[in-house]
Amino acid sequence: MKIPGTRSLAERWPELAKEFDVERNAPLTAADVSARSFRRVWWSSETCGHSWQDSPRGRTGRMPRDCQLCGGGDTPFVVDDPNARVRFDNAHRAFGGTGV
């Protein structure tokens, strides 16, 4: 199920493809997703241990986003309300807890 005529995430961003969460995205793999796709997929970082969803495009565009739970990139969750981040972290922890 390779993508014809496009550069897949695995080909174009091999370093980023390492953070592609194979288990949660199954049966999708980094070779099946275009590096320019806006489709939201799961990522997991070995550096911080977080799992989150973002599009490959969001992570490889002009303003590449890193782990959104660590505040990397222009996450829409970090706004002027200081409690927004706390609420998001709590919600995410609850959500992450449902993982396999």
Ligand SMILES: [Zn+2]
């Ligand atoms: Zn993180």
